[in-house]
Amino acid sequence: MEKKQNFFAKNKTFTIFGILGIIVILVAIFAPVVTGGIDPTTGVLTDALKAPSSDHIFGTDKLGRDVFARVIYGARTSLVAAFCVVAAAFTIGTVLGVLAGYFGKVVDAIIMRVADMMIAFPGMILAIAVAGIMGASIQNAVIAISLVTWPKYARLARSLVLKIRDRDYVAAAIVTGSKTPYMLLRYMLPSAITTLVITAATDIGSMMLELAALSFLGFGAVPPTPEWGLMLSEGRAYMTAAPWLMIFPGIAIFVVVTIFNMLGDSLRDILDPRQE
Amino acid sequence: MVIVLIGISFITFALTYLAPGDPVQAMFSATGVMPTTDVLDQMREDMGLNEPLLVQYWNWLTSCLQGDFGTSYQSKQPVVSMLLARLWPTIKLALLSLVIMLVFAVPMGILSAVYQNKPIDYIVRALTFFGVSVPNFWVGLILIMVFAVNLKIFPVISSGGDLMSLILPACTLAFAMTAKYTRQVRTAVLEELHQDYVIGARARGVPERKILWGNVLPNSMLPLITLLGLSMGSLLGGTAVVEVIFSYPGLGNLAVSSITAYDYPVIQGYVLWVAVIYMVINLVVDFSYGFIDPRIRLKR
Numbered sequence: 001m002e003k004k005q006n007f008f009a010k011n012k013t014f015t016i017f018g019i020l021g022i023i024v025i026l027v028a029i030f031a032p033v034v035t036g037g038i039d040p041t042t043g044v045l046t047d048a049l050k051a052p053s054s055d056h057i058f059g060t061d062k063l064g065r066d067v068f069a070r071v072i073y074g075a076r077t078s079l080v081a082a083f084c085v086v087a088a089a090f091t092i093g094t095v096l097g098v099l100a101g102y103f104g105k106v107v108d109a110i111i112m113r114v115a116d117m118m119i120a121f122p123g124m125i126l127a128i129a130v131a132g133i134m135g136a137s138i139q140n141a142v143i144a145i146s147l148v149t150w151p152k153y154a155r156l157a158r159s160l161v162l163k164i165r166d167r168d169y170v171a172a173a174i175v176t177g178s179k180t181p182y183m184l185l186r187y188m189l190p191s192a193i194t195t196l197v198i199t200a201a202t203d204i205g206s207m208m209l210e211l212a213a214l215s216f217l218g219f220g221a222v223p224p225t226p227e228w229g230l231m232l233s234e235g236r237a238y239m240t241a242a243p244w245l246m247i248f249p250g251i252a253i254f255v256v257v258t259i260f261n262m263l264g265d266s267l268r269d270i271l272d273p274r275q276e
Numbered sequence: 277m278v279i280v281l282i283g284i285s286f287i288t289f290a291l292t293y294l295a296p297g298d299p300v301q302a303m304f305s306a307t308g309v310m311p312t313t314d315v316l317d318q319m320r321e322d323m324g325l326n327e328p329l330l331v332q333y334w335n336w337l338t339s340c341l342q343g344d345f346g347t348s349y350q351s352k353q354p355v356v357s358m359l360l361a362r363l364w365p366t367i368k369l370a371l372l373s374l375v376i377m378l379v380f381a382v383p384m385g386i387l388s389a390v391y392q393n394k395p396i397d398y399i400v401r402a403l404t405f406f407g408v409s410v411p412n413f414w415v416g417l418i419l420i421m422v423f424a425v426n427l428k429i430f431p432v433i434s435s436g437g438d439l440m441s442l443i444l445p446a447c448t449l450a451f452a453m454t455a456k457y458t459r460q461v462r463t464a465v466l467e468e469l470h471q472d473y474v475i476g477a478r479a480r481g482v483p484e485r486k487i488l489w490g491n492v493l494p495n496s497m498l499p500l501i502t503l504l505g506l507s508m509g510s511l512l513g514g515t516a517v518v519e520v521i522f523s524y525p526g527l528g529n530l531a532v533s534s535i536t537a538y539d540y541p542v543i544q545g546y547v548l549w550v551a552v553i554y555m556v557i558n559l560v561v562d563f564s565y566g567f568i569d570p571r572i573r574l575k576r
Contacts, residue, residue, distance in 0.1 A: 117283035121551045125531075128516060129291055129547050132535030209411050213517050216413050217532055232414060236521075239421050246421070250414040258409040 014266035020259045028075040038066045040073040040226040052244055059244040061234065067244060070226040071252045077227040078256065081142050082208040088146035090200045093153020098188050100154065101161030112158065115151035124148075124210065131219040138211075138227070141220035145210055149203070153196060160192035194271050202264030205257040212253055228253045281555070285340070288548045289333050292540045340548070346541035350534070355545040358530065363549075366519070366526035370511035372442055373449035374504065381454045382500075385461025390488065392466060400458060407455025416448035416521040445522045449515060453507060460503060464496035505561030509554035 008015045027034050042065065052059040058067035100111040118126070131144035164170060170187055178186075214220040215229030223230065228249040235245025339346070345355035388400035423444060424430045430444045468474070469492055477487045516528030523529070527546060534542035 113279055113283065116280050117287060120280055120284050120555055121287075121547065124510075124516060125547060125550050126287075128531065129535065129543055132532075133291055133538075133543070205409060212411050213413060216411075217517060217520060218536065229411075229413075232411075232417065236417060239417065240425050243421060246414070246417050250411070250418070253414065254410050257411075258405070261405070261409055 011266065011270055013262065014270055017259055017262040017266060021263050024075060024256055024259060025079065027072060028079050031069075031072045031076055035066070035069040035072050038069040040065060040069040041224040058248045059242065061231075061242075061245055062238060065224075067231075067248055070231060071228070071248050073226040074228045074231065074249065074252060075256065077138060077221060077225060078208050078211065078253075081138055081211050082204050084142045085145045085149065085207045085211065086200050086204055088142070089149035089203075090153055090196065092146070093150040093155075094157045094189075094192070094196055096150070097154035097157025098161050098184060098192060101158040101165060102184060102188050104165075108158070111154065115154045118148060118151045119155075121148065124213070127210065127214065128217065128219060131214055136219050136222050138215075138221045138225065141211055141214045144214070144219075145207060149207070153199065156199060157192045157196060160195055161188050164188070164191045198264070198268045198271055201267045202261065204264060205261040208253065208257050208260070281552070284551045284555075285337055285548060286333060288544050288551070289336055291544065291547065293329070336544075345545040345548075348534075348542050349539045350537050350542075355541050358542060359527065359545055359549055362525060362527045362530045365524065366512060366515055366528065369442060369445055369449070369515055369519075369524065369526060370508060372446040373453065373511065374507065376446055376450040377453045377457055380450070381457035382461055384454075385458045386465055386493065388458065388462045389465035389469065400462070404455040404458045407452055407458075410452070412448055412452045413517045413521055415451045416445070416518055419444050419448055420521070441522075441524075445515075445518050445524050448518050448521070449511065457500070457503065460500065461496070464499050465492060468492045468496040501564065502561055505557050505564075509557045512550055512553055 046064065050060040050064075058071060061067055061070070096111050096115075100108040126148045127141075127144040130147060131141045134140040134143070164187070170183075173183060173187060211220060212227075212229030212232075215227050216233045218233065221227035221230045223234070231249040232246055235242065235249070238245050336346075343356060345359075347354050348358060351358065384400050384403075388397045391397050430440055474487055474492065477491070478484070512527065515524075515526055516532055518524070519526040519529040520532055527550070531543065531546045533539075534546070
């Protein structure tokens with residue numbers, strides 16, 4: 001117990017933003033409780049475009065839906081989607097990268113050439129094209145962004161594995177009869193995992209931004225899903241008449257992304273002291 | 277390099293196959309006519325869509341190499357001329373935003389590094405943190421609201437013609453980049469400041485200002501060049517969101533509207549062009565090292 005307290009006292013930034021991150025996740029999970037049972041997708045047309053008041057603290061949109069409820073429920077969409085992207089890119093990239101680094105030769109050549117091709121497209125372009133052509137939906141946006149993100153993890157995992165691939169202790173383990181799956185799981189993966197987890201943690205925020213951008217362009221979430229990028233895009237037409245439609249989703253993105261960026265950064269400081 | 281190019285072109289081509297509908301129907305629905313099945317079948321045959329995938333790819337690739345990217349389903353114009361018309365506005369926008377970014381990022385980064393852990397450093401770091409966490413399309417919307425709608429200084433819709441209409445989109449793009457670059461400049465300058473030769477120069481009584489301007493800054497600018505190259509590449513594609521917000525007549529805007537209209541030749545042309553330009557820029561950056569840094573030239 002005492003040791004734990006020391007850890008949290010020593011890493012104040014991490015503790016603070018960890019708690020904030022947990023709060024955001026809890027808010028997303030318990031969205032119905034937080035919003036007091038207001039449904040984010042049903043609106044009262046007579047209440048359309050009402051300015052923030054005590055009834056609707058963030059105001060209402062063009063269909064009379066409560067913006068506060070939509071912002072809170074939007075956290076669900078954004079968090080789930082961003083976690084999915086990071087998890088998918090992390091898993092695919094790590095597996096392929098470790099395999100490429102460990103086996104070398106043909107396996108390495110094939111995997112890394114494919115990664116090179118994906119990297120040759122500037123980030124958002126391919127994501128926009130893939131998401132757009134497959135049709136707008138949050139799943140397709142997740143697939144599109146994962147597709148362009150995994151090579152980063154694959155390259156990283158490969159370079160980390162290559163660093164230890166030719167060490168004597170690895171050779172010794174192979175000579176003494178360690179099986180290949182055991183080698184991969186006990187030697188290769190652990191040597192790479194810390195750096196990869198740090199990268200994944202720092203990526204959550206930027207993935208959220210990319211997902212919001214795709215939705216904003218109309219290639220992500222489809223109405224009436226409450227999603228921040230989509231809400232900004234819908235609110236754009238009422239910029240002067242109802243600025244709250246743009247302000248609150250924007251602030252929501254900013255706050256949540258900041259929390260996860262800070263969390264990622266402080267995690268890096270803890271796990272990787274060399275960076276300091 | 278060649279393999280990557282072939283791969284890129286294949287991925288670009290295969291994009292069409294991701295679509296749920298078929299291109300012939302998309303082509304007709306783009307023009308707003310609903311043809312009979314006979315006409316559709318005839319069109320498929322004429323366009324070579326009944327051939328195996330690899331044959332189709334080969335035909336497409338050879339005509340691309342001859343500079344023929346097909347014609348747009350929507351406007352019936354050749355894709356090449358459509359892309360060319362949009363290329364220059366996007367380059368203009370990208371260059372201006374790079375300039376704006378450098379004007380802010382370099383001084384801020386240097387100040388922040390030289391006065392490390394002083395108030396000014398904290399302010400700059402807080403600002404950069406703000407910059408990377410804000411979605412740039414939101415910045416764009418806020419800028420429109422404040423400067424175009426309320427203050428009426430700039431036009432809401434950027435025709436791309438004059439400088440005034442370029443400023444807001446360029447600032448929007450520069451905003452997020454400035455944050456990233458300020459951090460990079462800060463890290464690079466800090467690293468350089470901790471080199472032995474700096475301590476040596478200080479010990480010999482060389483004025484601090486001379487160390488900074490004569491040695492530290494020129495040496496720390498090298499990593500910046502790489503980044504600039506990469507940014508130029510990703511800007512060509514990454515301007516899409518900002519172009520849409522400002523209705524700017526650039527490549528990104530064209531791509532987004534083509535995707536919504538299932539105008540495949542334009543999408544393919546766009547993706548391929550941007551990928552190739554991106555590759556060429558990376559290559560140029562690699563070669564430029566030798567000119568900038570004599571150490572690398574000598575090693576070769």
